[in-house]
Amino acid sequence: MPKKEETQQVPYSKEQMFDLVSNINDYKLFLPWCNDSKIINKVEFEDYEIVIADLEIGYDQFVYTYRSEVKLSKDKSSINVKNLDGPFKYLTNEWKFIEIEENFSEVQFNIDFELNLSLLDILMKNFFNLAFQRMVSAFIERAKEIY
Numbered sequence: 001m002p003k004k005e006e007t008q009q010v011p012y013s014k015e016q017m018f019d020l021v022s023n024i025n026d027y028k029l030f031l032p033w034c035n036d037s038k039i040i041n042k043v044e045f046e047d048y049e050i051v052i053a054d055l056e057i058g059y060d061q062f063v064y065t066y067r068s069e070v071k072l073s074k075d076k077s078s079i080n081v082k083n084l085d086g087p088f089k090y091l092t093n094e095w096k097f098i099e100i101e102e103n104f105s106e107v108q109f110n111i112d113f114e115l116n117l118s119l120l121d122i123l124m125k126n127f128f129n130l131a132f133q134r135m136v137s138a139f140i141e142r143a144k145e146i147y
Helices: 014-022 025-031 117-134 135-146
Strands: 005-012 034-043 048-059 062-073 078-085 087-101 104-115
Touching: 005 048, 005 135, 014 062, 014 078, 014 135, 025 034, 025 048, 025 104, 034 062, 034 117, 062 087, 104 135
Parallel strands: none
Antiparallel strands: 005 104, 034 048, 048 062, 062 078, 078 087, 087 104
């Protein structure tokens, strides 16, 4: 269903941007319509870490919590997310962090999702489209604040 892709070059290192995106507990501080965010579990592997996290997203009476599995590469080059539970039939997204030069990198974000079909979900489709359009810019604004 909806697929979104965005690429931005930013005046921050790939490690800084990776750290920012992987800090799920802070999403509630700056992501639009993210009411709560928390890591439920972490498991370390040789080349990556798997995190299970909950995000509460919504506005007014439309509030959903969804659980995702987040795969964080140890070399800080990528983050892959897939939906485990919540209002999505499926959701996958991928972040790639590419070093261009010292303290300058490219951030690539893509997302593919489909909501469970119901009248409420159809109404929420526009909300989710708007929220995902603002995701990358929200992370860049947050980087400006903390770096």
